[in-house]
Amino acid sequence: MSEKTISLDGIEVLIEDSACGPQAETLVMIHGWPDTYRIWDAQVEFFRPHFRCVRFTLPGFDIRQPRQGYSLAQLSEHIRRVIEQVSPQQGNAGPPQGSLPPSGGGLGSPSLGGAHQPVTLMLHDWGCVFGFQALLRHPQLVRRVVAIDVGDASSPEFLRSLSGKTKLMIASYQLSLVAAWRLGGGLGDRLTRAMARALKCPADPQHIGAAMNYPYDMQWTGSFGGLKGQMLPLKLPCPLFFAYGRKKPFMFHSQAWVEGLQAQAQHQVQGFDCGHWVMREQAQAFNQAALRWLQA
Template identity: 45%
Template sequence: MNSELIVSGIRVYIDGDGPETIVMLHGWPDTYEIWERQVEHFKNTHRCVRFTLPGFDDPHTRGFSVSEVVELILGVVNAVSPNSKVTLMLHDWGCLFGFHFAALYADKVAQVVAVDVGDANSPAFSRQLSWRAKLAIFAYQMPLALTWYMKGAVGNYVARSIAKFLRCKAGQANIHAGMSFPYAMRWMGALGGLNVLAGPTQLECPIFYAYGRYKPFQFQSEEWLQRLSATAGCKVQAFKASHWVMVDCAEQFNNAVSEWFALKI
């Protein structure tokens, strides 16, 4: 069963009619479409719920604070699963916003599947990063932060050029500077900044964490991976993939998550 609904002006797509609901949150520079292979796989057993993060489909967006993004997620979860907890499936910025939501609304979240961004706002992660990795992160994230202030043709060109260099999966025509507001939050404190964000270390629900090996640096600390691996009900799995594990290794990722789900029945 496929259906759509509107929550706070955002179009929400629902596929499948299984007894449990998966809410999927993407990152930069993607839209709800990045989860196509997951929907194809999980709609036979679950209800798959997707939407594009606010502003990611609007090049003239004003940007959205952490609290506004979390309020939207809450509205979607309440609309699609008012009486049952959901599974969050997260990637990139979707991880950061999703972890915060799960920490604030633990009564709404049964478990979390996170892809390639873990405890990236933790002291352990900062300590682990080499100066080369810190420089590389700054070298692409700061220009993206600036594109949000530029907007227009120049901002779009810079954002698309960075996305091309990083081998992002989104089509160039769909990438615009308006998507960059999370980076402006990160580096310039725009829209209230990100200091309020809770990380995965603050969650008590089970977590499946997938990350790609084929990258110049990681977005999680080894300390957190070891702790997560030793936690009952949780799982860590590395894939021969880039940052977009769920695209590069879709079949392996989907099967691994399904197996993890089955262990929890």
């Protein structure tokens, strides 16, 4: 497997299209905390005969780069630009090649223009949050979504469904990551890696650092524009396959939201006997289930 790499505002975007046909659909994978594009290795290997597989590390999550946080609007805009860069324009056989020309506008630069073939999003954790928001802002760019383990976690319904104990557990780990973000430096990195170990994160510790924690700071303190008042309601404009792990102390979705999905034939919900990283802990079962749904 040899992925091509293009650059978008200094962020590497990896494209694997060596095993699929020129008319293959595009599958864009977006990770969460504390991960990078590497979390999708097993999915790229499995889906590459069927899809043009695209992945990238979220802005601010590459700890080799200068520490920087991004707003929800900037992240949604970056996802839009990735989709428009890697998805063929209507009537074309393949995506643009090579690096993008200088945009001059960073993550908020204007569209490159032209109608693009809608893609499938594959999302996990914060990738679900940011990917859903990009979808809601640009529904014409997305045909369908595979979301892993995070559903309506920002909705009032979800918050009302939580017990006091669960709220305390969530606050405990998330505020620890906020503190690590604020501290930064070597101490912040060590605290972040310690929390990742405690949560049994599969990512290599050498790729984990406090710089990845800014979404939690955004959520809890309102930094980088915050999330309150910025999130569009999760009213899905396209089909969704929602996969979640059953073996967790708490869920990142409300039961009412899942039941709403199950009541609509275009959506599918499937639980797996594993934790939060379904696509790693149950890779074979998840990959096969997702492919069956995508090909149905």
